Amino acid sequence: MRIALGIQYDGTAFNGWQSQPHGKTVQDVLERALAEFARTPLQTVVAGRTDTGVHGLGQVVHFDTELDRAAFSWVRGTNAFLPRTVAVQWAKPMPGTFHARFSAFERTYYYVLHVHPVRSPMLAGRAGWIHTPLDIDAMREASRCLIGEHDFSAFRSSECQSKTPVKHLYQIDIRAAGEIVHLRFRANAFLHHMVRNLMGCLVAVGRGRYPATWMADVLASRDRDRAAPTFMPEGLYLARVGYPEPFAVPPASLGSMPFGGIWSE
Incomplete structure (x- = not known):
């Protein structure tokens, strides 16, 4: 089963998205949280790697798993193991043709x-x-x-x-x-x-x-x-990632961005 997640994070304290040996990246803390919740390692694929200090409002990842969990369980369960600066916003089962990076247009x-x-x-x-x-x-x-x-x-x-x-x-x-x-x-x-x-x-x-x-x-x-x-x-x-309509990827919530209402249209 392929699961997509929408992620928001404050990138201030992280050395960017991509996993590094010191473990101080967004990918590292997300995959540790997923492993805690799922009781098995899960490797994520991201829509776009962000640099040190850059924030994510509409970041999207996917991973493959044999676990059958409800979407809300992936959200609440993973968030329980994440720091306050990172949060899963939504989870959605996806067809195998979906790819967080390569499906984005x-x-x-x-x-x-x-x-x-x-x-x-x-x-x-x-x-x-x-x-x-x-x-x-x-x-x-x-x-x-x-x-x-x-x-x-x-x-x-x-x-x-x-x-x-x-x-x-x-x-x-x-x-x-x-x-x-x-x-x-x-x-x-x-x-x-x-x-x-x-x-x-x-x-x-x-x-x-x-x-x-x-x-x-x-x-x-x-x-x-x-x-x-x-x-x-x-x-x-990183505010939005666009995907073909058949994937029905939920839109990013921009209300938490500083002064984000200016781009509400």
Whole structure:
């Protein structure tokens, strides 16, 4: 039997998603909790690996098991062994054709950015921070050239394992609400550090360090050295993973995200 789980987690204290020998990753604590509940080791496959400090709102995993448990039992039973910073939101039996990673056709990331002369300890780990004002219109203008299918090598980490740097970026939305700037990135897939590297460039434009037209030059260069430094991970959230309708994957609950109502539509 194949079971899919929807997972939420605060990534602040974890060294990313993927299991490591020290055991301080989200995958490690989830698989330990599953093993405690199921009384047998269970190996998970994830929709998208997140980096150190990055959060999950709509993360999806699957695993195979011979155990026959009700969906609510997988949720409550696993959560009983998880730390407060990780929680299973839903569980659902899936056909064998479902694959958490390869069945997904799109992913959406949110970035929450606090713009204020002084950092707020109440947002520590939950939002990125910039102390200078931003030109939001310039950032929107700079983002337009990124929409579509492109070679995103200029925004790719040297550690990226993707077979191709060509991705299709469907949407970038930027909205300001007081001291908070919300950014939404939706694509068929993302390269390692791609969103954080895009953020670094958008913030550089917003601060007036480069004109909006500079973004197109960076994209065309395919040269990581031409782009801005990788932006901080604290405000980044894997918000949604899109799957074909026949799988009926439950939508992510965004109400627990800081200021998440802005993307309620």
